[in-house]
Each structure stands twice: as structure tokens, then as C-alpha cells.
Amino acid sequence: MRETLLALQVGAWLLPAMVLWPVVAAALVRAVGRDPGTEEVPAGWRDARALTVGALAVEVLLGAALWILFDPAQSGWQARVDLPWIPELGAALSLGVDGLSLPLVVMAVTVVPLVLLGAWNNVRTRTPAFGALLLLLTSGVVGALVALDLLAFYVAWELILVPMYFLVGVWALAGESRVALRYVLFTLIGSLLMLVAILALWSAGGGTSFHLDHLLAVPLPPRTQLWLFGAFFAAFAVKSALVPFHSWFPPAQAAAPTVVGVVLGFKVGGYALLRFAIPLFPAAALQPTVRVAILGLAVVTVLYGALLAMAQGELRRVVAYSSISHLGFIMLGGFALTPEAVSGAVVAMVHSGLASAVLLLVAGVLEDRTGTTELGAFGGLASAAPLLSMALVLGMLSTVALPGTLGFVGEFLVLMGSYAQAPALTLTATVGVVLAAVYGLRPLQQLLFGTRSPLVAHGVPDLTRREAGVLTALVVALLWLGVAPAPVLDRMQGAVRQVVEGARFGPNALPAIPTVSETP
């Protein structure tokens, strides 16, 4: 299989295709697609949802090819492509993957069509536009994950923002479209700061190239690093909803259509920290005060997200805050900067996407059947809708990091790898493990157990075959990767080592990484 792909020189066009195909497909879906018809007048093949899923299925195949093509033994960029773009500025369309981005790319392009398929009736109006925007969004996400040129990364980063604004704003739950504005405002401020920092970095590097490899070698005084790191960090912290920059996230995820909510929860911001902010500005990221502050914020995020998840009365908000808590673990692992912890952080990013997909799909099904996702409205679903209940239970078990699920792999590696760097903070983070049990089981108790509430007694149809199929695929992925994460972990080791060693020994590194031991 791999040999065939190599012989066809697939690597030469795979990544551009993954970025550009959704854009082309978006135009097609917009032009050809139709809203779902009625019983009498079905939309047939022109149903925009079907077209979108079909277009995304192509993306899945490309993702699979990328996975197969990837050589685990090799470190450095793979499937690398450099196309001229704005030669006057030294900007090129440089794309490539390594073990850090590969799992995230494959996860992203797989989850989006699955969730769209699973939440089939979630969006029934203006579906051609919805499908087109979703495809553009996918292109943006993939682009941000595979861009090696910082200007290209910036464009992709903003390309996430624009379709997202409309996807949340237009198709949000009634009366909630304001959250879209907030989302844009928050992330825009962050990303404009980042743009300035990118330009500053570019000019410090001689103004000849935006390529990451080039900029990594640009020597920067620690003070400059601090400013630039601050700008990057602001962008990524807001985007990934680090406490206290998170307040846009729960309302947006709760109001957005299911598939959009899932993409909102992708930890692209966490990835970007590991890919750009830490390697480019190690002396700033690992400067003791900065590091303690960020690790502290990470642990605060773990606990704050968990406590807030405990206090929510609505399922999507529980999921959103649990996602914030997970981000805390990701940040802890990322800034602990040991191979184990960074691997754990990347696994936790993959997990977050999959687990949120399961839980938001279940929430979407409940919304679809009953018009609400308020926990208090339910009770006794376990007997009324056993398949749905099982999906919810398994998704939640992975969310609370039960061993044997993917959630555990990430959290475990983060905790093991972080202790040596920040013992007190890591021990504090383990409290989040206890709180997770509370926020994870509470919705199960309220939704599934007890006597049937009037709403449930009225009848809640169980999963349809399509929903069951999609949820099965996602849950099996969570369990399978929980038991056999080695293929994913093996592929990321080279890249993880590069990040860790680059930050320790690179041209801009501090002489030694301080251990955060004397934290209060």
C-alpha cells in the first residue's frame, strides 16, 4: 500500500490537495447543493448534506493516505511541499506534517464528516451554505495544522475564524447568535497580535522567509522573545480557551450546531503552542516566572474547568467545561516539556476531539428528540434509550480518563511526565481526576437513572441506525486507541523529541530548563 502511494508520488500533492479540495468542494456544494426536500420532493443526490459528507469523505481518504505514507522511523517534515506564493516577501506555501500534526490532521478530517453524518438532521436550513462553510472551515483547520510557513499559517488561522463566525452566528440556537460575535472579537484580538509578532519575527529574520525552519534559527534576545511569545500566547490561549480567556467558549459550543461545536473544541491553539510558540521563543516560554505562571494557569484551568463542569445544568456546557479542564492538562504537559508529557498533551488533543464528538452528538440527539439538553428535564433514559445511554456512558468514561480509554493515555502521560518538572503543581492537578468523576457521573445520574421524567415517559426514540453507526465508530476509536495507542505514540516520538530538545538546546534556548519545584 505504502509502496504504491510512494510510487505514485502522492506526497508531492497530498497536502495541497487536503487544503484546497475542501475549498473547491465548497464552491461545488454551494452551487449544486439543495436543501433537504420533503417526503414528496426529495432532494436526492443534490442534498447539500450528502454532497458535503461526500466531499469530506474524499478528505478522509486523503488523510488515510497521509497516515499510510508517513514513515514513523523518520523525523522531520514529511509529505513536504513548497510552492511559491509571494516571493517578494519570502512567503511560500510550505506544507508538511510530522508526528505532532499527523494524528491531529487525521483525527480532524475523520471526525468532521462522522459528526456531520451523525447529526444529520441537526441543520436543515440553508444547508448548501452550511456545507460550503463547513468545508472552508475544514480547509482552515487542516491548513493551520500543516502550514510550515508562518504567513500561510496565519491565513489558515483566520480562515478558521470567518466560516466559524457564520456557522455559529447563522445556525446557532435561537437567540444565541450573539455568541458568534463574541467568538470573533476574542479570537480576532488575539490573532492580530500574533500577526504583528509574525511580521516582527520575519523582519528580525532578515525579511526573506516566513518558513518555520528559517525563523527557528533566527537568534533573538530574551527580551524580544518575551514580547513575541506574549503575542503568540495570547492568540493561542484565547483560541484554545485557557482560563481566564475562556468565557467565549462554553456559550459558543453550547449554541453552535453539533458539528461546529465539535470543531470549536479542537485544540488547534494547543497544537500551535507546541509547534510555534515554544520552539520559536524557548527562552521566554521557559523563563522561570513565565513558566510557573503558565503551568499555574494550566492547573487552574484543570480545576476551574472541572468545578464549573460540576455546576452546569445543561449537557453541552458540561462538555464544554470538561473540554476546558482537559485543555489544562494539555497545557501542563506542553509546558512541562518532557517527552512523556508532550506526547500526553498531543494524545489529549486527539482525545478531546473524539470525546467531544461523542458527547456533543449525544446532546444533539437529545435536542433533536426533545428540544432540550437540560439535565433536570431528563431521568430514566437508561431504559428508554439504551443505545444512546451506552454511547453517553462510554464517551463520559473516556472523558473522565478511565484506564482502557484514550482519555487515560493522555492524562497519564501528562501526569507522569510533568511531575519531575513541576511536582507541586502536578500533584494539585491530580485533584482534577477526582473532580472529573463528579462532573462525569453527575449527568449520567440525572439523564439516565432514576424514574422516567415526564419528558422521557413521553417517549425518546433511541438512536437511529445512522446515529448508532457513527457513535459506534467514535466510541470504538476511543476504546481501541485507549488499549493500543502505540501506533499513534510511536509516530509522534521523533517530533516530540525535536520540540523538547529544540527548546532545550536550540539557538534561543535557556542554558537549562528550570524545574518548578519551589512553587507554593
Next chain:
Amino acid sequence: MPPTLSALLQAAAPHPLDGTVARWLPVLVLLPLLGAVVNGAVALVRRPSSARHPLVTLVGPGVLLAAFALALQLFAAMRGAGTSLTAPFLVGGDVPWIRAGGLTLSFALQLDQLSMVMVLVITGVGSLIHLYSVGYMRDDAGYARYFAYLNLFVACMLVLVLGASYPLLFVGWEGVGLASYLLIGFWFTDPANARAGQKAFVVNRIGDAGFLAAMALLWSSAGTLDFAGVPTWLAAQGNAPVVTAVALLLLLACAGKSAQLPLYLWLPDAMAGPTPVSALIHAATMVTAGVYLVARSGALFAAAPVASLAVAAVGALTALYAATIALRQWDIKRVLAYSTVSQLGYMFIGVGVGAYTAGVFHLVTHAFFKALLFLGAGSVIHAMHHAYHHAHREDDPQDLRNMGGLGRHLPITATMMTVATLAIAGVPPLAGFFSKDEILASTLARAHGTPLASASLLGIPGSVVLQGVYAVGLITALLTAVYMTRMLVYAFFGANRSGEEARAALHEGSPIMVAPVVVLGVLTLAGGWLNLPALLPLGPVGVLDQWLAPVTGAASRQLGGAAHLPHDTEVILVGLAVAVALLGMGLGVWLTRHPVLPKAQAPEDRSLLARAYDADRWAERFVVAPVRRLAERVLADAVERGIDGAASASGRGVVAAARAAGRRLQDGDVGRYTWWLAGGAVVLVAILVVG
């Protein structure tokens, strides 16, 4: 860095068990797992009722019996290998699980003498309880779901005792917690049951956080999480504080799983599950996992005498504390639940003072007689339930005040329960007498001139701690005899208080429920022969001690030296123990001299002991409520709103600033910004495409 497991595997000399049935060790785990999958599938397909589904009846207990048969084969192979078995047999070290950076975890299972004992108890007692369940659950609509969970439990429990590393043990550790959660809340339409399951899971998670922290410390300090790597690390570390820290964190984990102070609160509520579940999970196996973990980590605890003393002290305090509560419980299952907490305390004393054999010995005998007591109680509840159903009455079938004189209606159950009561009370020559006596004698023997005695816990010298532990253990033995006799008399003797109509319908359960109880009765009678003391010439001496010596012998010697009591002292101690048991039973009979009224007519028992010291209320007031208030009032209502407000204000500030700039482009309309951005993106794409 200590050698990794795979390196050890490659370097290992040929093992005596190579080529024997031992290579099928993974099958032991896979059998019940398969059962869980099959029964789970039946449960999903056969809705709404899977009661008495023949496939489930075949597969559910079938996989357990098969596993037990395999366990016996493994045992025979180990016996055959004899004294050459000094290292654990490892299999599956080449199946990778998690590997990142320097951390490499595999699905390696290990079989050694300690694991073997646990496996025999789990599959043996487990088989009996699965068979019993066929009778107990036969009319339940969730029959298949029940066996799916129960099989899942056994699979996880086997992973727990066979895993060759702390993380794999942890897989089983949290897996049994999940099964326990599902089974406590098995009858989930009553929210109280589901809440009890949730409480169990959350309280256990406090311990589990300790387990994770212990692993983090161990990993960062030792660079290994395999059991095989720990001794190498200890040899290099000596008595460094980190060893004690790891041991104390493991103690926290054990206190959660094995229901010790202060984390025992979940176990009494766990009785909401079906009674065979209480027998298997919340008496015989899962709750002993903490005892197993301490014994498994013997080398580590031996290097940390302070932590060992802490284990013993926690055990002693818990034993006494729970025994006092058991004195005044009216729900038959709650008496047994507090009794279990108390007996687990004994086991903690045993493994705490480094008498690992004694602790494991009591674990085994307790598995016999406590499983018997729970299954007997299950038969009683089953009979009472049906009798009330027959009489069309809604009454509490678990309350001792509604029982009385049941011996006439359930003679076999009553006989077996009496045997078990004598055993737990410590009457010779029943199983409990030998194991409890060995724990107490070992405690006293180590009180002088041992490393344990010269350590100190919170400033108290170890010898004083150990003497205190012994005294508390002896008092607890007295209380045990009292509350068990009280329970037995109220349930089976005297006049019946069930009401005439119900009484007529009281009878023994089906043979499949009676037979396992009888088998456990025989084991309760004979269990003491597993490890007879030299003092009494009844048979071979210290069989279990010799069996476990390759695993725990070194650690035991390290903590206790050559602890030995003079012969005369031993005789006195045995006499004291027997006297205490008989005195306690007499007190128990005396306690029940006044007739009690049926529950419906009796005034509510508001004594402090009946309310279990109000511990649940205190925990609610001082732990649960503050956390909830913090989450809901402080964070959700105040802080989150504050952050939100600040964010909105700064957002508005930016917009206002943009407006103030007064440029046509930047008129503060974010919608327009995005258009500019989108336009910019399009232009960029266009530039890209064109050139």
C-alpha cells in the same frame, strides 16, 4: 536506570513454568471478558427482559467455572515446579500499551504465588457466587446485563492481581471500580441506588488520585513502573523520603478501595446493589485489593517502616470504629458491611506490621466466611421478599427487627450462617480463628526489637503503636463476637416477627442458591488448615506462609526481623483470644435478651451508633457542600460572571477605541471586519493561484 521489563524478559533465564499451562495465563482474563461481551450483547438485543435467558445462564457462570478450572491447572503447574519458583512467570511483555519518551508499558501479566492465591479466591468464590446469582437474579429483567457486569468485574479483578506493573494494576483497579459503580446502581430506577454507585466511584477516585500521584513519584524517581524494577530502585534509594511518600500515597489509594478511614463512607451505601454483588465485590474480592496492593508492594513498604506503621494504625482504627457501628445496625446487610470494613482493618494490621502472610491469610478466610454471610443474608432477604410479596405487604425484608426465628424456616442457611458467625467471632478451629490470631500475635511479636518497633509514627514510638494496635485488635475481636451474635440471634432465633401470613411463605431458596452456601460453609470450617500455627498439632504448619515466602518473605523479614513470641506467651494469647470470643458471644446473647418490635412498630433508633456517628452528614457538611458551594456559588455565579463581564467590557473597549479612531474602515462593526478578513483571504488565495 533500572532494567525495563522487556529487557528483563529477554535476559531472563528459562523459567520453570515455561512450556506449561502457564502460557495460557491471558486466557484467564479473556474468558470473563468474553462472557461480558456475550452477555452484554444479549442484554442489548433482548430488551426489555432477559430474565432467565439460557445463553446467559450458560455463559455467565460458565466462563467463571472455566477460569477456575484453568486456575487450578495453573496452581497444579506451580505446585509441580515446587521450590524452583523464585521469580514470577511473565507473559505478554511484548504486547505494547503506552510508550512515549522513556516510558514503556506493556500488557505483561505475571503469575507468582501471591497472584495465584488471589486468582484462586477470585475465580473460586466467584464461581460460587455466579452460580448463586443464577437463582437469585432469575426473575430480574436485567439478568443478562447483571451477568455482563459481573463478568466484567471478574476480568478487571484478574487484571488487577495479574498485572506486572503499577499502571496495568491500575487498569484493573479502576475497572473493578467501574463494575462496582454499575452493579451498585444496578437497579437504577431508584435514584438512591444510582447515587450510591456514584458515591462509591467518586470516593474511590480520591484514592485513585493518590495512586496516580504515587506512580508519578515513582516514575520520576525510579524511572520504572514495573514491579520487577522496584527492588533495584529501592536498593539504590535506601530509606529516602520519596520511598515513604510513594508508600503513603499508595496507602491513600488502598484506603479508598478497601474502605478504610476516612474513605470507607462509600461501602455501607454500596449495599444498594444485589446481594451476590455485595458478597463478591464488596466483601470477598474487590475491597481486598488494597491489602493485595500493600502485599504486592511489600518491598516498598518494608523500606518505609513509617508507612507500614501508618497502614497498621489506619487498619486498627478502622477495625474498631466500624465494629462499634455494627453493634447497632438493624439492616442485616449494613451489619455485614460495617463488619467487612472492620475485618479489612484487620487485614491492614496484618500487612501493616509486615505479616504479609497473616494479612493474605485473613483475606482468604474472610473471603470464605464473609461471602457465606452475604449469600446467607441474600437467601434470607430473598425469602423475606417473596414472603412479603406473597402476603401483599410492603415491608423491609432486610431489617433484623422484621426477622426472628428464621432458623425454623431456613434451616440450612441458619446452620451455615452460624458456622460463619463462629468463624468470624474467632472460635477455634474455624477459619477466622487462625487468621485473626496470627495477625494479633504477629503484631505483638513485632512490638520489640524490630525495625518496625524502632520507627516512629507522628512522634509515637513504633513499639507503642504496635502495642496499641494489638490492644485495639483484641477489643475489636470482642466487639466482632458481640455484633455477629446479635445479628445471628435477631435473624434466626427467638420468635418470628414477620407476620403470620408472610411466615407461612418463608422457605429456602432453590438448590442452586443453597449449594454454594454449603460449599462456602465447608471452606469456612476447613480454611484454617491453610496456615496452621506450630502451636497446635492439627496438621501441616504454615503452608500458606511457605507458599508466599518467595514473594513476601524478604519484606516480612526486613520489617519484623526474626520476630518470635515465647511459647508461653503464645499459649496465653491463644487462650485470651478464645476467651474474648466466648465472652463476646455471651455478651451478644445478653444484648438480645429483650424482644424487639417489628420495624413498622418500633420507634426510630436515633442512637449515635445507629446513625453511624453521623459521618455521612459531617462529610456532606464539611467536604461535599463546601466544594459544591465553591463550584456553584463562588465560581459559576461570581467568578465566571466576573470574567465574562471583564471580557465583554474589554471587547466593548476595543470596539469603542476603534470607533474613536473614527476611520471609515474601522467603524467597530465586527461583521465588517470579518468581511475584510475574508476578502483578504480571498485575495491571498487568488495571488497564490495566479502566481
